[in-house]
Amino acid sequence: MMFQQSSRSLLDASKKSSSFRWTSSVGRTFSSRSPQDWVTTEETDDPSIAILKMNRAPANTLSLEMCTEISKAIKELESNKKTQAVILTSSLPTIFSAGLDLTELHNPDKDRLPAFWGAFQQLYFDLYGSRLATIGAINGHAPAAGCMLALSCDYRIMSKGNIGLNESKLGICAPPWLGQQFIDTIGLRKAELALNMGTLFDTKAALDIGLIDEIVGEDDVMDVAKTRASQWVAIPAPARVACKELTRGRQLNELKENRKQDVDHFCSFVNQEAMQRNLGFYFEQLAKRKK
Numbered sequence: 001m002m003f004q005q006s007s008r009s010l011l012d013a014s015k016k017s018s019s020f021r022w023t024s025s026v027g028r029t030f031s032s033r034s035p036q037d038w039v040t041t042e043e044t045d046d047p048s049i050a051i052l053k054m055n056r057a058p059a060n061t062l063s064l065e066m067c068t069e070i071s072k073a074i075k076e077l078e079s080n081k082k083t084q085a086v087i088l089t090s091s092l093p094t095i096f097s098a099g100l101d102l103t104e105l106h107n108p109d110k111d112r113l114p115a116f117w118g119a120f121q122q123l124y125f126d127l128y129g130s131r132l133a134t135i136g137a138i139n140g141h142a143p144a145a146g147c148m149l150a151l152s153c154d155y156r157i158m159s160k161g162n163i164g165l166n167e168s169k170l171g172i173c174a175p176p177w178l179g180q181q182f183i184d185t186i187g188l189r190k191a192e193l194a195l196n197m198g199t200l201f202d203t204k205a206a207l208d209i210g211l212i213d214e215i216v217g218e219d220d221v222m223d224v225a226k227t228r229a230s231q232w233v234a235i236p237a238p239a240r241v242a243c244k245e246l247t248r249g250r251q252l253n254e255l256k257e258n259r260k261q262d263v264d265h266f267c268s269f270v271n272q273e274a275m276q277r278n279l280g281f282y283f284e285q286l287a288k289r290k291k
């Protein structure tokens with residue numbers, strides 16, 4: 001990995017507290033196959049290009065275990081010297097990732113919460129700082145932390161859905177490092193408007209503001225992603241890695257140096273009564289929406 005980060009203690013803690021079936025505070029039961037199946041990697045006909053698929057139905061939400069599994073998959077791909085690019089995509093029909101798993105934030109387990117945020121930070125380090133060329137094949141909705149996954153890629157193609165940082169609609173605010181990623185991508189004024197309003201952009205609007213690089217047809221996503229990956233891989237790897245360090249190194253190091261404070265800040269922010277009320281309200285609306 002290009003920007004090696006140490007997170008052993010947090011990730012070890014996460015393993016102890018993993019649970020894969022639970023009832024949320026609004027009474028919905030989440031169940032799924034085991035976390036090992038939530039993320040799969042596939043080879044392509046080009047040995048330098050791999051595919052990383054998120055398969056956590058119903059919405060590829062980022063729980064502690066999901067973050068850990070994605071990080072693990074990236075590290076495994078990086079450990080193979082032949083692999084130079086990864087295409088990040090979803091196996092779900094309409095959702096790339098619905099962002100953080102709100103069951104982690106609402107009425108949180110006090111011991112698990114810091115480990116959860118540590119795993120989310122680690123995912124940012126691993127994806128944003130990967131030595132691999134990363135192509136986001138965004139084939140569905142990508143709000144909030146789902147947008148972080150997309151922003152962490154080097155190149156973003158999108159076929160459908162909405163994308164953006166909608167945290168303000170939940171009564172929360174993106175952490176500084178995620179906000180900075182957004183600002184660095186679309187510019188301060190556009191980011192200021194979008195962050196405050198919690199705007200989610202459709203593909204056309206996202207392309208217009210530079211949040212994505214290309215709109216592609218639904219049936220063409222993987223072909224286009226492979227073509228773009230080949231173009232990135234054609235650049236000599238040391239140059240690619242140096243460019244990434246140039247554009248992303250400062251932001252990654254800043255969080256690395258403030259990691260503990262960021263976890264403390266997050267935990268005290270989320271544990272506030274008003275935050276919990278807002279999250280509970282948003283979560284209930286989400287659950288009721290279809291009914």
Ligand SMILES: CCCCCCCCCCC/C=C/C(=O)SCCNC(=O)CCNC(=O)[C@H](O)C(C)(C)COP(=O)(O)OP(=O)(O)OC[C@H]1O[C@@H](n2cnc3c(N)ncnc32)[C@H](O)[C@@H]1OP(=O)(O)O
Pocket residue numbers: 028058059061094095097098099100101102103141143144145146166167170172173174175176178265266269270286287289290
């Ligand atoms: C000063 C700052 C200090 C630091 C403080 C930091 C504070 C934290 C900030 C962290 C940054 C990141 C935050 C997040 O990511 S929060 C999550 C934001 N995500 C959303 O708002 C998306 C919510 N989901 C949707 O809008 C829709 O689900 C979506 C449009 C994505 C898809 O719609 P669709 O109709 O196709 O699907 P459903 O709505 O029926 O969803 C399917 C089931 O999945 C459940 N679901 C969806 N999203 C989530 C989620 N994020 N967490 C948990 N569960 C989720 C949904 O309820 C459905 O469940 P059921 O099938 O049981 O009904």
